[in-house]
Amino acid sequence: MSLTTIIKKNQLREQLPDAAHPALLRRIIELGSLPTVWNNVTTIRPRLLLTWVIPSITLIIGDQPRPALVHKEYLLSLQQNAHLYKDIVAMRGREFGDEYDNTPFDVLSILGMPCLVTTKQETGKQPIVISLEAFPEDEFYPETDLSFQSLTYTNFDWALYNSLSKTVREKMEKTPQFQQVLAQNPTRQPIAVDETAINLPL
Numbered sequence: 001m002s003l004t005t006i007i008k009k010n011q012l013r014e015q016l017p018d019a020a021h022p023a024l025l026r027r028i029i030e031l032g033s034l035p036t037v038w039n040n041v042t043t044i045r046p047r048l049l050l051t052w053v054i055p056s057i058t059l060i061i062g063d064q065p066r067p068a069l070v071h072k073e074y075l076l077s078l079q080q081n082a083h084l085y086k087d088i089v090a091m092r093g094r095e096f097g098d099e100y101d102n103t104p105f106d107v108l109s110i111l112g113m114p115c116l117v118t119t120k121q122e123t124g125k126q127p128i129v130i131s132l133e134a135f136p137e138d139e140f141y142p143e144t145d146l147s148f149q150s151l152t153y154t155n156f157d158w159a160l161y162n163s164l165s166k167t168v169r170e171k172m173e174k175t176p177q178f179q180q181v182l183a184q185n186p187t188r189q190p191i192a193v194d195e196t197a198i199n200l201p202l
Helices: 083-092 158-163 167-172 177-183
Strands: 020-037 041-061 066-074 114-119 127-133 149-151
Touching: 020 066, 020 167, 020 177, 041 114, 066 083, 066 127, 083 127, 149 158, 158 167, 167 177
Parallel strands: 020 149
Antiparallel strands: 020 041, 020 114, 041 066, 114 127
């Protein structure tokens, strides 16, 4: 008789330099309504996940070259004190004018926008976004051959959904919005994605 398990060695992960990087907003994911704690009070609020690509940097993760990507999660709120509002203003390099007062703003309109993303990464952890700035007007925009992607519950793309990391998919599956999409597509079930240590957490 035997009791076996697979030997897995730690994958080498190249560090992203702590700096301000020219980047493009590559992906916007509507996560759905999730618990949010503020002042020890838990509420259910809609959330977004934004992903930037840094075209000038390719990281070797494990033994595979991967585009440098960084992510940040937000409440879907454009109140002036909200992080999403502040970061969009920072990326634009200007405040919203009076013409935007009490007017719906399409967050997807910033998809593909260039900016400077300042990152910090602790050893063994994912890089985090420290701050965003407008892209300098006198410099060329960064280029990438990666497509720009968005996933919303009103235009749900199962192929894109199934390409996301297990962590993100599990978050989405807990939301009422995902359950509604699933109820409208009873024959369409989430499929398992091969999760390996070299995958970026998308």
